Every structure is written in C-alpha cells, then in structure tokens.
Amino acid sequence: MNSVKERMIAPEEIRRQKEIMAYVRDIISRTEGGRKAFIETYGCQQNVSDSETISGMLCDMGYTITKDKQEADFIIYNTCAVRENAELKVYGNLGALKHLKTKKPNLIIAVCGCMMQQESVKEQIRKKYKHIDIVFGTHSLYRFPEILSKVVTDGGRVFDVVSSDGAIAEDLPVKREEGPCAWVSVMYGCNNFCSYCIVPYVRGRERSRRKEYILDDVKELALKGCKEITLLGQNVNSYGNDLEEDIDFADLLEMVCTVDGIERVRFMTSHPKDISDKLIDTMARESKICKQLHLPVQAGNDRVLKTMNRKYTKASYLEKIRKIKEKMPGITLTTDIIVGFPGETTEEFEDTLEVLREVRYDTIFSFIYSRRPGTPAAKMEDVISPEEKKKNFDRLLEVQDVISKEKNLELQGKVVTVLTEGKSKNNDLFLAGRTEGGKTVNFQGDDSLIGQFVQVEITEAKTWSLTGRVVD
Numbered sequence: 470m471n472s473v474k475e476r477m478i479a480p481e482e483i484r485r486q487k488e489i490m491a492y493v494r495d496i497i498s499r500t501e502g503g504r505k506a507f508i509e510t511y512g513c514q515q516n517v518s519d520s521e522t523i524s525g526m527l528c529d530m531g532y533t534i535t536k537d538k539q540e541a542d543f544i545i546y547n548t549c550a551v552r553e554n555a556e557l558k559v560y561g562n563l564g565a566l567k568h569l570k571t572k573k574p575n576l577i578i579a580v581c582g583c584m585m586q587q588e589s590v591k592e593q594i595r596k597k598y599k600h601i602d603i604v605f606g607t608h609s610l611y612r613f614p615e616i617l618s619k620v621v622t623d624g625g626r627v628f629d630v631v632s633s634d635g636a637i638a639e640d641l642p643v644k645r646e647e648g649p650c651a652w653v654s655v656m657y658g659c660n661n662f663c664s665y666c667i668v669p670y671v672r673g674r675e676r677s678r679r680k681e682y683i684l685d686d687v688k689e690l691a692l693k694g695c696k697e698i699t700l701l702g703q704n705v706n707s708y709g710n711d712l713e714e715d716i717d718f719a720d721l722l723e724m725v726c727t728v729d730g731i732e733r734v735r736f737m738t739s740h741p742k743d744i745s746d747k748l749i750d751t752m753a754r755e756s757k758i759c760k761q762l763h764l765p766v767q768a769g770n771d772r773v774l775k776t777m778n779r780k781y782t783k784a785s786y787l788e789k790i791r792k793i794k795e796k797m798p799g800i801t802l803t804t805d806i807i808v809g810f811p812g813e814t815t816e817e818f819e820d821t822l823e824v825l826r827e828v829r830y831d832t833i834f835s836f837i838y839s840r841r842p843g844t845p846a847a848k849m850e851d852v853i854s855p856e857e858k859k860k861n862f863d864r865l866l867e868v869q870d871v872i873s874k875e876k877n878l879e880l881q882g883k884v885v886t887v888l889t890e891g892k893s894k895n896n897d898l899f900l901a902g903r904t905e906g907g908k909t910v911n912f913q914g915d916d917s918l919i920g921q922f923v924q925v926e927i928t929e930a931k932t933w934s935l936t937g938r939v940v941d
C-alpha cells in the first residue's frame with residue numbers, strides 16, 4: 470500500500486479544480502435565469518455521499534439543485550454496479566432522456582459512478598447513447614469541475630474513466646441534505662474480494678481518511694446542528710490498517726464521540742471477520758454509540774461461505790453474535806443475505822434459515838444472486854433452477870417477516886427516544902424519526918420537533934413500521 474501522502478490528491482490539484490469551479494461560476498452568473506441541476510443516485514450510501522460532493526461542486530459552480538428533471542439544464546445519474554436490475558434501470562432512464570435532449574439541445578447529461586468503471590458499459594454508452602455528454606468513473610470524481618467545464622465551454626463529449634487503486638480527495642465542497650443526521654466517509658474501497666462482489670474492482674483498494682479530516686467534518690456538522698453521525702466505509706473495521714499512525718476503528722469511534730453536539734454515532738458496513746472484541750467493548754461502553762449493528766452474513770452454509778470468499782464460518786459468525794448480544798442485550802441486528810449463490814443447493818440454503826432463527830435479526834436486506842461480469846462467481850455454475858431460487862427466497866422472507874414482527878411487537882407500549890428527522894415519507898401529516906436501534910417511527914407532532922429528541926410511546930407495531938405518540 471502506498472503511503473498516505475501518495476494516496477492523497479495533491480492540494481495544488483484540488484486548488485486547480487476550485488479555480489475551474491470559479492471560472493464556471495462566472496460563466497453561469499452571466500447566463501440569463503441561471504442554471505439548474507438534477508442529480509439521481511443509485512446504490513449504497515457511498516454513492517449518496519459522492520452525490521453530496523457532486524452537489525457541493527455544482528452549487529459552487531453556480532447551479533441550483535432541482536428535483537424536477539424537466540426543468541434541469543444539467544442531469545447526472547450516479548450509478549451502482551452491484552446488481553443487474555439497477556443497471557438495467559439506468560439504461561432505461563438514459564434512453565428516456567433522448568427525447569428531453571431533442572427538446573432542449575443545450576441540456577448536458579452526465580453519468581458517473583461504479584457502473585461506468587466497467588469498460589463494456591462505457592463503450593455501450595459511447596456507441597449507443599450518443600445523447601450522453603459526460604461519462605466519468607469513481608476515480609475521476611474530484612475532476613468533475615474540469616470535465617463539466619470542458620463541455621460547458623467547448624461542447625462535445627467527455628469520457629473520463631481510469632482504472633486505479635484509488636486515491637483520497639479532501640477539501641472538496643459538499644452539500645448535504647439538511648437535517649439532524651449526516652453521513653461521513655471514513656474510508657474508501659475494499660480489499661476483501663468476495664467472489665460475487667464488483668466493489669473492489671470499481672472502487673479500488675482500502676484507503677482510510679486521516680482522523681483530522683474526519684473530525685473536522687464531524688465538528689463542522691455539529692456546529693450546523695447535526696446530532697447524529699453515521700461513519701461510512703465498505704469495511705469500516707479495517708479503518709487505519711493503511712495509515713502510518715497507530716489507530717483503529719474503535720479508536721476513531723471514541724474520538725467522534727467526544728465531539729460536542731453529536732449525541733448519536735452509527736457506522737456501516739462491518740465485515741464479520743474483522744469485528745474485534747475491542748470494537749464490541751467500545752460499542753458497549755460508549756453511550757453515544759447506537760446499539761445497532763449491521764453485520765452481513767450473506768449465507769449460512771460453510772461451503773457456500775468459502776466459495777463466496779467470506780473468510781468466516783457459520784459457527785464463528787454466530788460466536789461473534791453471541792458476544793455482541795452478551796455485551797449489549799437488546800441490540801438491533803440487521804444483515805444482508807444472498808439467496809441462490811452459484812452452487813448453493815436448497816439443503817445448504819437451510820443453514821441460512823437456521824442463522825435467521827438463531828440470531829433473530831430485526832431486519833434483513835435480501836437479494837437473489839445477481840451475476841456480475843468480471844467477478845469469480847460469474848463463472849460458477851448453478852445447481853438449482855431460478856424457480857427454486859425464488860421459492861427459497863420467498864421462504865426466507867416468510868421466516869424473517871415473523872421475526873421482524875415479533876421484534877417490533879416487543880416495543881409496543883414502550884416509550885422510546887426518537888430523533889425527529891422530518892416529515893414521514895408515507896404521510897405528510899406525520900413526522901418520522903429513528904430509535905437508537907435505527908427503527909423508523911411515525912408519529913404526529915409539530916414541525917418544531919424536527920431535529921429534536923422526543924419521547925414516543927409505540928402504539929402500533931407492524932412488520933415493517935412503528936407508529937407512536939409523543940409523550941412528555
């Protein structure tokens with residue numbers, strides 16, 4: 470691994486991008502009616518975080534952000550390569566923009582993110598989607614001002630996709646969604662090469678941000694009124710492994726907890742093989758760290774786990790869960806599960822159901838395996854039919870639905886502390902916030918409660934939702 474200094478984008482380069490931003494800002498300030506930008510994000514929180522940087526750079530360049538694609542002068546899709554379905558949706562959306570571009574020839578359309586890191590995707594867009602002006606990959610994000618400025622000033626198309634182990638760009642403008650909760654990236658990339666996963670190929674190797682930058686971000690957010698921070702990384706438990714300084718993720722968590730104004734700290738994602746006793750103890754000890762853990766198991770069968778290159782067994786995973794529950798009784802546990810991994814038999818799938826029954830997760834995020842070209846698993850053979858995979862998937866949901874409902878029912882009648890995040894997504898008359906365990910609660914209340922901690926009695930617990938009423 471290169472030294473931290475070598476992995477940082479040089480400050481002179483960031484300054485150069487900022488000069489370009491000022492140059493574009495000048496052009497836009499002289500454009501009648503200004504310029505509007507529309508951003509659509511697919512995939513994980515890392516993409517959401519990248520989109521916040523894109524949004525920050527666009528605002529710095531004089532754009533205002535709109536939620537209406539039709540009125541936008543600039544449209545950007547930040548894409549995900551983890552599942553085929555999301556890719557197909559992107560192609561569909563890009564195709565549909567052809568009509569808008571014909572109506573508005575000055576419209577600039579860009580597409581970026583993990584999907585673009587794949588050569589075949591880039592070439593398909595070059596040849597078949599000629600109305601797309603800009604394509605850039607994950608490693609070119611910091612160069613976005615330069616890329617956009619080329620198209621704004623000279624027209625034409627720009628394709629900027631490089632393969633790289635990845636670097637870290639600090640000090641770029643970021644525009645976050647307003648509210649009491651924010652995400653802060655602590656590291657990028659992944660070294661694990663799980664056999665089904667495209668992430669290490671499109672996001673590069675693990676690289677940790679220096680703690681000073683992370684703490685500066687957290688302090689700035691606290692000053693703006695943010696109360697809850699989620700620390701983000703593909704595998705946060707490896708934080709610090711590549712830094713010269715002797716620091717690990719548990720140390721970093723403790724430092725974040727010392728920031729005044731921050732009252733809740735969450736993190737994701739953790740790899741089960743790397744979750745240490747030190748981290749479990751720190752979580753248990755530190756009251757600001759939410760007692761919530763997302764620990765992706767993916768499958769319950771040892772042979773399948775080995776083929777997935779997950780580097781733990783069902784027994785060692787369950788042993789970690791036992792320790793976690795012992796130190797933090799009542800912790801909210803969630804997981805990711807892949808059903809129908811190549812070679813997985815229905816008998817082997819039964820082990821996954823056993824894990825579900827034993828751990829009793831509050832929620833699971835489950836998917837039928839999606840073949841990702843370029844990964845080792847893409848070449849592996851299936852032994853069961855798609856219909857059987859679907860049957861297993863339905864059984865998984867059946868088992869989990871019962872557990873999720875039972876877990877939510879445990880909260881019925883109880884009073885929980887909720888951080889009010891805003892209006893409920895499903896009903897404008899309700900507010901929504903999350904418990905310490907990360908469960909969303911809908912309740913009626915005044916908008917003045919947004920950003921506040923409130924005590925809410927749970928009056929109705931369903932499989933997927935909690936409703937409550939504010940109590941004194």
Ligand code: SF4
Nearest residue numbers: 659661662663666668
């Ligand atoms: S740990 Fe595995 S699943 Fe997670 S990002 Fe890395 S390679 Fe992908």
